[in-house]
Amino acid sequence: MEILWVLAIPLLGGVLLALFGCRRFAPELNSLMSFATLIAATALTIRVINDGPITALNEQFFVDSFNVFLVALTAFVGFTTSLFSRPYMRIEQDRGKLTVNMLRLYHSMYQLFSFTMLLALLTNNLGILWVAMEAATLTTVLLVSLYRTPASLEAAWKYFILCGVGIAQALFGTILLYFAAEKVLGAGGNALLWTHLNGVKGQLEPTVLSLAFVFLLVGYGTKVGLAPLHNWLPDAHAEGPTPISAVLSGLLLNVALYAVVRSKVLVDGALGNHFAGNLMMGFGLLSVVMAAFFLSRQKDVKRLFAYSSIEHMGLTTFAFGMGGPVATFAAMLHMTVHSLTKSAIFFAVGHATQKSGTQFIADIRGLIQTNPTIGWGLMIGSLAILGMPPFGVFASEFMILTTAMHSYPWTTPFLLVALGVAFAAIFGKVQTMVFGETTGQRLPHPPALLPVFAHLALVLLLGVYIPPYLANWYRQAVALLG
Amino acid sequence: MTDFSGQIINLCAALLLLVAFGMLSQRRVLSLINLFAAQGLILTISTAVVAYSSHQSHLYYSAALTLVLKVILLPWILHRLIRKLNVKWDIETLFNIPATMLIGIVLVIFAFNLAAPISQMAGTITKSTLGIAMASVLLSFLMMITRSKAVPQVIGFLAMENGLFFAATSATYGMPMVVELGIALDVLVGMFILGIFFFQIRETFDSLDLKHMEKLKED
Numbered sequence: 224m225e226i227l228w229v230l231a232i233p234l235l236g237g238v239l240l241a242l243f244g245c246r247r248f249a250p251e252l253n254s255l256m257s258f259a260t261l262i263a264a265t266a267l268t269i270r271v272i273n274d275g276p277i278t279a280l281n282e283q284f285f286v287d288s289f290n291v292f293l294v295a296l297t298a299f300v301g302f303t304t305s306l307f308s309r310p311y312m313r314i315e316q317d318r319g320k321l322t323v324n325m326l327r328l329y330h331s332m333y334q335l336f337s338f339t340m341l342l343a344l345l346t347n348n349l350g351i352l353w354v355a356m357e358a359a360t361l362t363t364v365l366l367v368s369l370y371r372t373p374a375s376l377e378a379a380w381k382y383f384i385l386c387g388v389g390i391a392q393a394l395f396g397t398i399l400l401y402f403a404a405e406k407v408l409g410a411g412g413n414a415l416l417w418t419h420l421n422g423v424k425g426q427l428e429p430t431v432l433s434l435a436f437v438f439l440l441v442g443y444g445t446k447v448g449l450a451p452l453h454n455w456l457p458d459a460h461a462e463g464p465t466p467i468s469a470v471l472s473g474l475l476l477n478v479a480l481y482a483v484v485r486s487k488v489l490v491d492g493a494l495g496n497h498f499a500g501n502l503m504m505g506f507g508l509l510s511v512v513m514a515a516f517f518l519s520r521q522k523d524v525k526r527l528f529a530y531s532s533i534e535h536m537g538l539t540t541f542a543f544g545m546g547g548p549v550a551t552f553a554a555m556l557h558m559t560v561h562s563l564t565k566s567a568i569f570f571a572v573g574h575a576t577q578k579s580g581t582q583f584i585a586d587i588r589g590l591i592q593t594n595p596t597i598g599w600g601l602m603i604g605s606l607a608i609l610g611m612p613p614f615g616v617f618a619s620e621f622m623i624l625t626t627a628m629h630s631y632p633w634t635t636p637f638l639l640v641a642l643g644v645a646f647a648a649i650f651g652k653v654q655t656m657v658f659g660e661t662t663g664q665r666l667p668h669p670p671a672l673l674p675v676f677a678h679l680a681l682v683l684l685l686g687v688y689i690p691p692y693l694a695n696w697y698r699q700a701v702a703l704l705g
Numbered sequence: 706m707t708d709f710s711g712q713i714i715n716l717c718a719a720l721l722l723l724v725a726f727g728m729l730s731q732r733r734v735l736s737l738i739n740l741f742a743a744q745g746l747i748l749t750i751s752t753a754v755v756a757y758s759s760h761q762s763h764l765y766y767s768a769a770l771t772l773v774l775k776v777i778l779l780p781w782i783l784h785r786l787i788r789k790l791n792v793k794w795d796i797e798t799l800f801n802i803p804a805t806m807l808i809g810i811v812l813v814i815f816a817f818n819l820a821a822p823i824s825q826m827a828g829t830i831t832k833s834t835l836g837i838a839m840a841s842v843l844l845s846f847l848m849m850i851t852r853s854k855a856v857p858q859v860i861g862f863l864a865m866e867n868g869l870f871f872a873a874t875s876a877t878y879g880m881p882m883v884v885e886l887g888i889a890l891d892v893l894v895g896m897f898i899l900g901i902f903f904f905q906i907r908e909t910f911d912s913l914d915l916k917h918m919e920k921l922k923e924d
Contacts, residue, residue: 350884357891361898368902373909377918380855380906387862387895388846394869394888395842402827402876410761412881430822458921 225267226279226286229294229341232260233301236334244327250309253330257298257305260337264298267291272696278347278418285347285418288699289555293481294344296559300473300566301337303674307570308333308466310668314577315464317667325369329464336362336470340478350415352482353390353397356446359475360386367463378458385455386446393442393482399435400489403428417485424492436490436499439483440506446479448533449540450510460529461582465573468525472532473566477558480536484543488704491546503544508637510537515641519648523582524572527652528565531608534645535561538638542623543704545630551701553622556689560615560682564607567678571600574670575656578663584652589661598657600675605653607682609646615685710758711830717751718834721871722813725844728864729809729851730802734795737860738783744867745775752874755831761878767885771870774889779863779896786900787856792913797854805851809844816840823876831875838872855906855913859899866892 236256243249268291271277276287286294312329315321321329339362343355360383368379397415404414407423414420420427441452448456460468483503490499514534521527535557542554574597579587591598607614620642628635689697724744731737749772756764787793799805816839824832842865849861866888873880880888903913910917 348881348884350880351887354884354887354891357888358894361891361894364898365901368905371905371909373918374920376902376906376909377921379902380915380918381921383899383902384849384858384862388849388865391842391862391865391869395872397884398869398873398876398880399823401873401880402823405877406826406828410878412883415881415884428826431826434819434823462921 224279225263225270226277226284226345228263229260229267229298230338230345232256232263233334233338233341236260237331237338240334241327241331244330245323249326249330250305250312253333254302254305254309256334257302257337260341261298261302264294268295272692282347282413282416282418283351284345285416286345287703288696289484289703290344290481292555292559292696292700293477294341296562297337297340297344297474297478300562301470303677304466304469304473304566304570305333307469307573307671307674308464310666310671311466311573311577312464313668314666320370329366329369332362332366333466333470336366340474343478344481347416347418348412349397349400349417349420349485352485353394356393356443356479356482357387357390359478360390360446363459363463363467363471363475366467367459369464369467370462372462375462378455378462382455382459385452389442389445389452391442392438392445396435396438396442396486399431399438400486403431403435403493417489420489421492424489427489427493429494432490432493433498436486437502439486440499440502443479443482443486444506444540447476447483447536447540448510449506449537450513450533453510453514453533456533457526457529460532461523461525465525465569465576468529469566469569469573472529472569473562476532476536477562480539480543480558483540484704487543497546500544500546503540504631504634505544507537507539507541507544508634510534511541511641512637515644515648518645521648521652522584524576524584524587524652524656525569525582527584527649528568528572531645531649532561532565534641535565535608538620538623541634541638542626545623545626547626547630548701549622550626551704552697553619553626555697555700556615556685557619557623560619560685561608563678564604564614564616564682567675567682568601568604568608570671570675570678571597571604574666575601577666580664584656587656588663589659590657590663592661593663593665594670596672596675597670600672600679601653602657603679604675605649607679609649610642613683613686615682618686618689710754713754714751714831714834717747717754718837718871718875720747721751721841722837725841725864725868726806726809728860729805729844729848730799732797732799734787734797734854734856735793737857738780738787741783741860741864742776742780744864745771745780748867748871749776751871752879755874755878758830759878763882764874764879766882767874767879770885770889774893775863775867778893782896782900783856783860786903790903790907790913792856795854795856797852797857799851805847809847812843812847813840816843827876829875829878834875835872838868838875841871842868844868853915855903855915858915863892863896
């Protein structure tokens, strides 16, 4: 029942905002719907923690401790981002960058985007998972081009075509998976249900499954932003409105990686070797290294943090690829802290670019002087994302690195160098933006800083103390993923 | 009887491959849309024949869905779009069609090799056509790479979806109905969004040529 609420509220929100999105109260309605989604997600989480995995509606929906933590995270970041988008979008509108109709489109699509992500997470059917992932692209493509500038149109086109082609590969992978499943489970809708597949994964044809996984990894990997399929990501993040950059980076990438991990569980069961893990480690390591070296060349602050997202998603993919209890635990923790930290950074960056009127790093100066909270938010957020103790990213990166040293020692130099290069690049650039003489102007609406510091406080908390129920929750998920 | 329908399915597969090559070399936007509609029609016929010979009644629904969506609705939307965008008589300059065709042949051989082990495992009467399905996916991919205008690129994208659909029918007698409906919905919504998008692009760039869009590059 809770599952239906989690899905129905954002869907209803999408319809309501399509009708009333041009009214003055639309941003508040958007936050309200996201808040209602968060409440439903919390209820679902509590139920799953107490009762264990549940299925609903003829097993079409399935929740276990792995996806419920992502559902909770998605609903939470969805809500805080809607709080941030309230003043942000009002300022954009006051400056004449957006018309009322664009805002209506934005608010409606924001809710539908939440809906597609939650559907992708909650569905038990791998075919519907594909449909929801594609729908997530479709809902955001017009948001990336919201400003209608030449650069934003180009970014949106690239996003649409690259993700569309990528996800077509994932469809082929799904077809192959169904082909293998049909032999064991028989034709019909049940052969694509993950719970059924998981039960018979040992009997699935290994050659077909390994081929299927290659296509699924390439397909969903395009959406995760794994190198060399990441080309759409920096453009889409830089050219869209900042709240969209925050949810793309903090949530969509996670959901795509979730799809990969779900498939990996099946393939591991069928193959009985480390084929899927090796592929994921390879793509992950390549993304970490590639992104780290691109970071220092960035001139646009949103592109800078988009590349940082590629780096962190690569690291998470690498950790999931290594497998084993510690690495999987670390990967899930990293997913959580990255998504909280990165969205907090995008909130701070969003207001910083509005104050300076530009996204060029060279033209943003002295944030601490005009608005200490934005400046400190950006500074602390950057330190957190760079893996400084005592923040949560440090804890997860530390666990990933120690596991890598233990199991795959040859990867450690690559990871350490990449993390070092990333540190130098991001820290150097953030410092010039935060300190120095200011160029900023006052914002017509008070910036939303509560989400920034709420996220950073949570990341700090996760760094020093993981509450026992959360650790337990992660451990259950680790046991499921094997 | 099954022999005869098997022949028809193979004929459809061969025609599908021919159309894929036709799209690769076609320079007129209008003819491309007609080729796309023809591809949809071939898909409909082959799906219906598979449904008839294998007694899979749910395949009749997907054949009907294909007919409505890919033979009638999408080509109609595309025709309207190119008329409104005034690109109906557009001719694209393609460089080196023979080379593209040769690459296409290599792709077909590659697809057949890739599909061979899987088709041997398939129990469907259409298993020999899986290679062709993969080949048409790869050929549409090649088409998207070689085109620089927005409309042909999108037709390539839709043709790729056709190839995937054909792969699903030939390997497994089609995906579960709920998934197929979902995919059809995505394709339709995607088409509407692209329609809006074409106008935005033309408004901003005064042209649908994607060569204007090369600003976002790493330097």
